[in-house]
Amino acid sequence: MFRFGAALLGVGGAIAAVPILGTLLAPARRQASAWVSLGSAEAFPPGQTRFATFLNPIRQPTDGDAAKTACWVRCISPGKYQVFAVNCAHLGCPVRWFAQSRLFMCPCHGGAYYEDGSRAAGPPPRGLFEYPWKIDGGNLLIEAGHLPGLEQST
Numbered sequence: 672m673f674r675f676g677a678a679l680l681g682v683g684g685a686i687a688a689v690p691i692l693g694t695l696l697a698p699a700r701r702q703a704s705a706w707v708s709l710g711s712a713e714a715f716p717p718g719q720t721r722f723a724t725f726l727n728p729i730r731q732p733t734d735g736d737a738a739k740t741a742c743w744v745r746c747i748s749p750g751k752y753q754v755f756a757v758n759c760a761h762l763g764c765p766v767r768w769f770a771q772s773r774l775f776m777c778p779c780h781g782g783a784y785y786e787d788g789s790r791a792a793g794p795p796p797r798g799l800f801e802y803p804w805k806i807d808g809g810n811l812l813i814e815a816g817h818l819p820g821l822e823q824s825t
């Protein structure tokens with residue numbers, strides 16, 4: 672009876688360990704981000720902010736159009752960019768760029784951001800999240816495959 676109880680306890684412990692190990696090993700299993708192209712850098716002229724989309728490098732074949740991710744590209748001067756996540760830093764609603772006022776506005780709770788992505792007004796606790804970017808072969812590339820977040824922007 673003791674052996675049966677010990678064996679049952681061992682099986683139960685092994686079953687309980689699976690999700691715990693999965694959680695502990697998740698960072699090691701996480702896919703690395705990747706550089707994806709937003710197209711020719713010439714499509715983003717100096718002094719302008721333009722909408723762009725890219726295919727998330729971490730996607731499933733069944734994702735379809737849901738794998739398309741939006742961002743805002745600001746060309747400060749030739750060869751100098753800022754690429755913002757489209758999601759508001761408050762609760763994630765997609766922000767829109769208003770060139771006339773040079774502000775990003777969030778439709779959900781009235782959050783506003785200056786053209787450099789810094790917080791201007793409303794409930795967002797910080798500025799827009801930014802993607803790392805680089806120019807390669809005349810194309811503007813961003814490091815995607817993860818949600819830009821606090822870990823990279825503090």
Ligand code: FES
Nearest residue numbers: 759761762777782
């Ligand atoms: S989600 Fe943008 S202000 Fe709340």
